[in-house]
Amino acid sequence: MLLAAVGTVVAVLALVAFHVMTAQSQLTLDHVSHQVDDAQRRYDQARLVNAQLSSPSRIAARAGQLGLVPPAAPPVPVPVPSSAPGTVAPLSARQASQP
Numbered sequence: 001m002l003l004a005a006v007g008t009v010v011a012v013l014a015l016v017a018f019h020v021m022t023a024q025s026q027l028t029l030d031h032v033s034h035q036v037d038d039a040q041r042r043y044d045q046a047r048l049v050n051a052q053l054s055s056p057s058r059i060a061a062r063a064g065q066l067g068l069v070p071p072a073a074p075p076v077p078v079p080v081p082s083s084a085p086g087t088v089a090p091l092s093a094r095q096a097s098q099p
Contacts, residue, residue: 052058
């Protein structure tokens with residue numbers, strides 16, 4: 001009878017210890033989950049700020065504040081002959097050099 005009582009007490013203590021370890025693990029898991037949620041919120045906020053700062057309308061407005069204006073005409077490509085050995089000049093540059 002004494003052996004059964006001791007066995008029961010040991011089993012109950014083992015279950016209590018297991019329950020405590022499980023509860024501690026759950027607390028750690030909850031803490032990590034909150035950290036992940038906070039990191040996700042910060043990431044989403046950073047993406048929003050990046051999207052706002054890189055929007056074309058904001059860039060155009062900031063360029064205007066800095067005194068930049070759109071060109072009057074589209075840019076015209078100007079061929080530059082290559083002087084590096086082994087390179088080929090663009091077709092328009094080769095045609096311009098022929099008589």
